[in-house]
Amino acid sequence: GDSVTQMEGPVTLSEEAFLTINCTYTATGYPSLFWYVQYPGEGLQLLLKATKADDKGSNKGFEATYRKETTSFHLEKGSVQVSDSAVYFCALSDQRSQGNLIFGKGTKLSVKP
Amino acid sequence: DGGITQSPKYLFRKEGQNVTLSCEQNLNHDAMYWYRQDPGQGLRLIYYSQIVNDFQKGDIAEGYSVSREKKESFPLTVTSAQKNPTAFYLCASSPRDRANEQFFGPGTRLTVL
Numbered sequence: 001g002d003s004v005t006q007m008e009g010p011v012t013l014s015e016e017a018f019l020t021i022n023c024t025y026t027a028t029g030y031p032s033l034f035w036y037v038q039y040p041g042e043g044l045q046l047l048l049k050a051t052k053a054d055d056k057g058s059n060k061g062f063e064a065t066y067r068k069e070t071t072s073f074h075l076e077k078g079s080v081q082v083s084d085s086a087v088y089f090c091a092l093s094d095q096r097s098q099g100n101l102i103f104g105k106g107t108k109l110s111v112k113p
Numbered sequence: 114d115g116g117i118t119q120s121p122k123y124l125f126r127k128e129g130q131n132v133t134l135s136c137e138q139n140l141n142h143d144a145m146y147w148y149r150q151d152p153g154q155g156l157r158l159i160y161y162s163q164i165v166n167d168f169q170k171g172d173i174a175e176g177y178s179v180s181r182e183k184k185e186s187f188p189l190t191v192t193s194a195q196k197n198p199t200a201f202y203l204c205a206s207s208p209r210d211r212a213n214e215q216f217f218g219p220g221t222r223l224t225v226l
Contacts, residue, residue, distance in 0.1 A: 032213055034213065041219075041220075042219055042220070043117075043119075043203055043205075043217030043218050043219045043220050044156075044203065044205075044215075044217040045217070046214065046215070046216075049213075089155065089156070091213075093212065093213035100146075100158060100161065100171075100212055100213075101156075101158075101212075101213055101215060103155045103156040104155055105153060105154060105155035106153075106155050
């Protein structure tokens, strides 16, 4: 079945460092891809999305490009802040999942001042 | 302000007792969802409902029950048949034709003693 694999955390960075969180997926069709963020003690928020190959989603300085050839959707940010400390979830949605989201296990990011 | 509310934020119950978690939304969304989150496991879908008076099992429905009598409300009951109920429970909603654009509530942390 469809699945999402994320790099294991935790990831610890210093403020202003470059961030990459890897995400790859397995799907039979052409899924839409998402990154959600969960701040401590809260629910999830949609961070960005891409619905077709080569689309780039971006929001709050974060970016991810839908790479069909490598089945990847890696999350990047050029300069992280302490306020970016959270758990990041990669997810996909397609017809096989009836439009429902399939989540990766999440990657915890800690940014130190 | 539109949004999703879950109550209470923390809930404690004795083993063998049923407990009901509340989820209310005023976003006028047709679809609602319940997820369970465990450390290192990501989110797993328990039940979802695309319309009032109808709901479907997700990946881990055993030991749980739901009802959808009103569009705004989707309560989840954790029954005594659930073998390991201690977890963080997240409710979400979406427009029916955009199931992947889900808005999440703040979650309820259930601890069974």
